[in-house]
Amino acid sequence: MKVNFVDIGRQTSSIREEINEAIAKVIDTSGFILGEEVELFEKEFARYCGVKYAAGVDSGVSALELSLRSLGIKEGDEVITQANTFIATVGSIAAVGAKPVLVDINPENYNLDIEKIEEQITKKTKAIIPVHLYGNPTDMDDLKEIANKYNLKIIEDSCQGHGAKFKGKRAGSFGEFGCFSFYPGKNLGGFGDGGIVVSDNEELINKIKMMRNYGQSKKYYHDFLPFNKRLDSIQAAVLRVKLKYLDEWNEKRRKNAKVYDSILKDLVITPKISSDNESVYHLYVIQSDKRDELLSHLSNNGISAGVHYPIPIHLQKSFSHLNKKEGEFPVTERIAKRIISLPMFPELKKEEIEYVCEKVKEFYKNSLFLF
Numbered sequence: 001m002k003v004n005f006v007d008i009g010r011q012t013s014s015i016r017e018e019i020n021e022a023i024a025k026v027i028d029t030s031g032f033i034l035g036e037e038v039e040l041f042e043k044e045f046a047r048y049c050g051v052k053y054a055a056g057v058d059s060g061v062s063a064l065e066l067s068l069r070s071l072g073i074k075e076g077d078e079v080i081t082q083a084n085t086f087i088a089t090v091g092s093i094a095a096v097g098a099k100p101v102l103v104d105i106n107p108e109n110y111n112l113d114i115e116k117i118e119e120q121i122t123k124k125t126k127a128i129i130p131v132h133l134y135g136n137p138t139d140m141d142d143l144k145e146i147a148n149k150y151n152l153k154i155i156e157d158s159c160q161g162h163g164a165k166f167k168g169k170r171a172g173s174f175g176e177f178g179c180f181s182f183y184p185g186k187n188l189g190g191f192g193d194g195g196i197v198v199s200d201n202e203e204l205i206n207k208i209k210m211m212r213n214y215g216q217s218k219k220y221y222h223d224f225l226p227f228n229k230r231l232d233s234i235q236a237a238v239l240r241v242k243l244k245y246l247d248e249w250n251e252k253r254r255k256n257a258k259v260y261d262s263i264l265k266d267l268v269i270t271p272k273i274s275s276d277n278e279s280v281y282h283l284y285v286i287q288s289d290k291r292d293e294l295l296s297h298l299s300n301n302g303i304s305a306g307v308h309y310p311i312p313i314h315l316q317k318s319f320s321h322l323n324k325k326e327g328e329f330p331v332t333e334r335i336a337k338r339i340i341s342l343p344m345f346p347e348l349k350k351e352e353i354e355y356v357c358e359k360v361k362e363f364y365k366n367s368l369f370l371f
């Protein structure tokens with residue numbers, strides 16, 4: 001058997017006609033840039049998140065960057081985030097000229113270790129970016145308490161958290177901004193790049209709408225630096241169709257996670273989800289003390305698995321100027337050597353999950369003799 005890590009084709013074929021119609025509508029009107037589809041999607045996605053406003057942009061990293069820019073965060077400022085995240089989180093901080101200040105992660109849920117934030121706050125700190133990693137929200141009550149105490153803005157990196165909930169409220173609706181990516185493999189993925197910023201702050205969302213469109217306040221009046229970071233109308237049309245199915249697809253992911261949990265829980269470390277959280281399992285991540293050997297065993301048996309992420313931010317060449325050495329973020333570093341993301345997508349079949357689990361079991365049975 002062959003098990004893919006994700007299979008976007010299965011999802012597309014289930015809604016093919018609706019998607020074709022939505023794309024055809026954009027083609028027929030030739031309204032390719034911004035316009036009705038983008039506006040409607042912004043309204044629908046904001047409502048879905050439980051906030052008032054949204055600005056569609058060209059990617060998740062642009063959503064983060066424009067959020068920071070709209071707050072006036074710039075060179076000389078510091079922004080706190082976690083040491084294990086996708087490079088884009090820190091990339092957005094660097095893009096506005098600010099300094100990313102890294103914090104180690106909580107070993108239970110892989111999100112920011114909230115107890116380690118306060119010691120990193122200085123007079124230059126302006127914001128915190130929690131990452132709802134793997135689709136499992138950060139504890140936003142504890143985080144908000146710190147942010148309020150030091151008057152810091154929260155920008156949620158919800159790029160893996162479409163639809164996830166903390167205490168019944170959607171990820172992306174807690175901070176000043178929630179930032180999402182619509183990269184095709186995301187829980188809500190487009191047919192190309194895309195992203196969105198959601199917020200209850202109308203003024204800042206309007207500012208981001210100008211910033212994404214050459215900084216234009218009205219035609220040929222450019223009040224802000226001129227970037228083109230607009231969401232395409234065809235992407236918005238596709239995303240409007242897919243948004244209707246997001247809850248159903250997330251429920252299927254949770255069901256798949258339950259099957260994995262029930263078979264693997266005594267063999268490896270499976271995800272720990274707090275009772276306050278509703279994870280959307282963008283990724284299903286286990287820990288193994290023989291990670292690389294297990295990965296090869298899975299690969300030799302036709303199973304695509306991944307590692308998110310193998311190299312922590314402070315050990316990346318592009319952030320060597322932060323002058324952080326190996327050993328400074330011990331939890332992040334230990335976990336980066338142990339994690340494996342198993343195949344996870346809504347349309348994954350039960351027999352495929354069982355096959356993956358069977359191969360994990362087989363590996364441990366064989367390794368008893370080998371190690």
Ligand SMILES: Cc1ncc(COP(=O)(O)O)c(C=O)c1O
Pocket residue numbers: 058059060061062085086088089131157159160180181182183193194195
């Ligand atoms: C946690 C996180 N932040 C930011 C991004 C950036 O999103 P994009 O690739 O759409 O720029 C991603 C997605 O790749 C992500 O997973």
